[in-house]
Amino acid sequence: MRKIGLRIDVDTLKGTLVGVPKLLEILEKHDIQASFFFSMGPDNMGRHLWRLIKPKFLLKMLRSNAASLYGLDILLAGTCWPGKVIGKHAVKPILETQQKGHEIGLHAWDHHGWQLNTERWSDEKMLAHIRYGYDSLSKILGEPVRCSAAPGWRADQRVIDLKESFGFAYNSDCRGTEPFHPRLSNGKAGTVQIPVTVPTFDEVVGTECDIEGFNDYICNAIEQQSCAVYTIHAEVEGIVMTEQFEQLLTMFKERQWQPVTLAALLEEQAATSLCDVKRDALLGREGWVGWQDNAKEEVYVS
Numbered sequence: 001m002r003k004i005g006l007r008i009d010v011d012t013l014k015g016t017l018v019g020v021p022k023l024l025e026i027l028e029k030h031d032i033q034a035s036f037f038f039s040m041g042p043d044n045m046g047r048h049l050w051r052l053i054k055p056k057f058l059l060k061m062l063r064s065n066a067a068s069l070y071g072l073d074i075l076l077a078g079t080c081w082p083g084k085v086i087g088k089h090a091v092k093p094i095l096e097t098q099q100k101g102h103e104i105g106l107h108a109w110d111h112h113g114w115q116l117n118t119e120r121w122s123d124e125k126m127l128a129h130i131r132y133g134y135d136s137l138s139k140i141l142g143e144p145v146r147c148s149a150a151p152g153w154r155a156d157q158r159v160i161d162l163k164e165s166f167g168f169a170y171n172s173d174c175r176g177t178e179p180f181h182p183r184l185s186n187g188k189a190g191t192v193q194i195p196v197t198v199p200t201f202d203e204v205v206g207t208e209c210d211i212e213g214f215n216d217y218i219c220n221a222i223e224q225q226s227c228a229v230y231t232i233h234a235e236v237e238g239i240v241m242t243e244q245f246e247q248l249l250t251m252f253k254e255r256q257w258q259p260v261t262l263a264a265l266l267e268e269q270a271a272t273s274l275c276d277v278k279r280d281a282l283l284g285r286e287g288w289v290g291w292q293d294n295a296k297e298e299v300y301v302s
Contacts, residue, residue, distance in 0.1 A: 003268055004222060004252065005229035006034040006259035007149065007172060007196065011111045012235055013043040013083075016090035019238025024093075024100055026242065030249050035262045036097050037149040037172075040136040041109035041129075042083035087136040094140050103261040105147035105172075109133035118154040127162055134166060147262070149173060153196065153289035156279050160193075160290075161185050170194050172262060175282060176292025178227040179271035192271045194262045195292050198222055198230040201241070203284030215248045219255065227269050229262065273298060 008023060010016050016038065027034055087094075098104055108114045109132040121129070130148075137145050146169045150159060155173035160182045163171055168191055170179075176195030184190045198221050201214060209217040222228045232238075237245040252259060276293040 001256045001258045002228075003260045003265055004257050005194065005227075005262045005265035006032065007229060007231045007262060008034050008036045008234060008238075009107055009149065009151075009231055010036060010038045010234040011107070011151070012039070012045045013086045013089060015234035015238060016086055016093050019234030019236075020090075020093040020097060022242055023232075023234060023238040024096060024102075026246055026249070027102070028100065030246075030253070032249070032259045033102055033261050033264070034259060035103040035105060035147070035172075037105045037107035037147075038086070038094060038137060039107045039109070039111040039151070040087040040133045041085055041111075041113075043086055044083040044110060044112040087140065091140055094137070098141055103147065103263055104137070104141060104145070105149055105168075106130070106133045106137050106145050107149055108151045109136070111151045114150065115152045115154055118156070118159065123158070123162060126159070127165075130163065130166065147171065150290070152285070152287075153282070154287075155277065155290035157185060157277060160190055160277050164190055170262065170266060172196065172229070174277050174290030174292055176275075177225070177294075178273070178292075179266055179269055180273045180275045180292055181271050182277050183274055189274050192266065193277070193292070194229060194266060194271075196229045196231050197225045198228055199284065200231050201233070201236055203282070207284060211244070215244060215251055218248065219251055222257070227265075229265065230259075 010020060020036070094104070109129045114129065134145050148163065148166070148168055148171050150173040153173065153175055159173060161184055164184065170192040172194045174193060174195045175197070176193070177197055179192055179194045181189035182193050198218060199208070204217060205211055205214055218230065222230065232245065249259070274297045277290050278293050279288040280291040282289045
């Protein structure tokens with residue numbers, strides 16, 4: 001049976017309180033373990049509204065029908081008042097995720113802030129944000145956080161280098177084709193990266209496919225990958241697209257595909273190459289994302 005890495009990003013307070021419990025119910029029903037990446041700090045997702053003045057972002061919002069998809073409470077969070085700190089208001093679903101045996105990692109302290117300011121923050125501020133999230137999530141779990149995933153795949157050489165000090169078992173910060181070791185600024189092999197290899201809902205609906213054809217599109221995309229890592233969002237598949245997500249899981253089963261945690265996927269598809277991480281555009285997503293460079297060297301890391 002083929003294994004598919006299933007990554008679940010949790011960006012908002014509502015996604016944590018409402019989407020995560022529903023996803024836990026669905027995953028238990030289908031006997032699936034996944035990797036959840038939690039945002040821990042202020043829910044300022046609504047501040048993305050200011051980006052509507054940018055044509056590409058506006059088109060994306062219109063294409064994915066964001067108002068009905070996410071709900072106004074998510075889209076307005078943190079616009080006119082400070083966003084609620086997710087880690088203080090959503091301890092229960094995070095602990096429930098841990099108790100059900102799913103893998104848990106850090107997404108961000110301030111999801112909106114990370115996506116907007118990756119290029120602007122000093123090293124000290126970026127490290128502080130990672131530390132805030134790391135400490136908050138570790139305290140809830142009662143153990144150190146073992147993995148992380150950058151919001152919006154906004155990770156470049158600087159992010160890769162700065163995360164080394166946290167001792168993560170792996171990171172999932174970029175897009176690419178297979179697990180690899182990123183080349184650090186000092187030329188050494190860094191902590192394993194497990195890149196996302198399959199498009200997400202908001203990247204392709206309205207351009208590459210419609211909502212009704214999305215599951216077929218994803219299955220076709222996975223079939224073309226030698227290593228498949230798929231990302232869903234608690235705010236989408238966990239709230240308004242739950243029925244369609246269950247249908248997708250049924251389609252996976254019919255094809256004898258088993259969704260697993262990213263750590264479990266890494267056990268079967270070990271990282272044996274050394275690659276640079278570069279900035280590049282991604283169809284359907286505004287701005288740049290981190291990409292696994294196709295040029296690679298074989299490397300053997302014990």
